[in-house]
Amino acid sequence: MITLLYFARxxxxxGVSSEQIDQPADVRHVxxxxxxLRQRGGAWExxxxxxxxxxxxxxxxxxxxxxxxxxGDEIAIFPPVTGG
Amino acid sequence: xxxxxxxxxxxxxxxxxxxxxxxPKIGAIASFVGLVRDVNEGDAVAGMSLEHYPxxxxxxxxxxxxxxxxxxxxxxxxxxxxxxxxxxxDQIVLVAVTGAHRGEAFAACEYIMDYLKTQAxxxxxxxxxxxxxxxxxxxxxxxxxxxxxxP
Numbered sequence: 001m002i003t004l005l006y007f008a009r010x011x012x013x014x015g016v017s018s019e020q021i022d023q024p025a026d027v028r029h030v031x032x033x034x035x036x037l038r039q040r041g042g043a044w045e046x047x048x049x050x051x052x053x054x055x056x057x058x059x060x061x062x063x064x065x066x067x068x069x070x071x072g073d074e075i076a077i078f079p080p081v082t083g084g
Numbered sequence: 085x086x087x088x089x090x091x092x093x094x095x096x097x098x099x100x101x102x103x104x105x106x107x108p109k110i111g112a113i114a115s116f117v118g119l120v121r122d123v124n125e126g127d128a129v130a131g132m133s134l135e136h137y138p139x140x141x142x143x144x145x146x147x148x149x150x151x152x153x154x155x156x157x158x159x160x161x162x163x164x165x166x167x168x169x170x171x172x173x174d175q176i177v178l179v180a181v182t183g184a185h186r187g188e189a190f191a192a193c194e195y196i197m198d199y200l201k202t203q204a205x206x207x208x209x210x211x212x213x214x215x216x217x218x219x220x221x222x223x224x225x226x227x228x229x230x231x232x233x234x235p
Contacts, residue, residue, distance in 0.1 A: 007135060008207035008209070057205070061143075076205075078207070079218065079221070081206055081207060082201075082219045082220070083134065083136070083205075083207070083208070
């Protein structure tokens, strides 16, 4: 199982704050996961499209498309941050 | 080093006193306080709420402070960031750095603030006359953090 978390504007656009999924067999990296999520269509396809500004963290560290993911990971997807 | 994420306000004087107490080697404290403004992108802002990613927020801030300590000869740093509902004139964030001299303290304080703006998972949602909206990240914040990259 992997845990997916969504924050801020993306949480609202996708209509979910967290979910647990079985790691899809052919998904090994962050880019593969976001491609897999896009296949859900609708807001997923729109919000996670190539070129859209979103960030991914794996186990609470900022990640990029090449970051490896594995069973038990906590993966968060969120808009560029706006604190301070 | 201390990093705190909290709903409550903070007392700048009390925080700075606690940070420097008992260390006669400190010759400088640089501090920055961020405030909620009543205007953004030309629209009136009646208030805002700050969301964050519990756990990662603290981890990201601690890492930024660690990097600042590696880069400059500073003694200590304190970061307090508020979350929840805030209104114009409220304090949002405090970064304070102690050092022997002002140069390191000023630079480290600015560095921590610049990276906080681009790396720490906080999101602002502001209330305007047209309704609530998520604040968009600014390219100028990315550039501000980018200037610290070593050539």
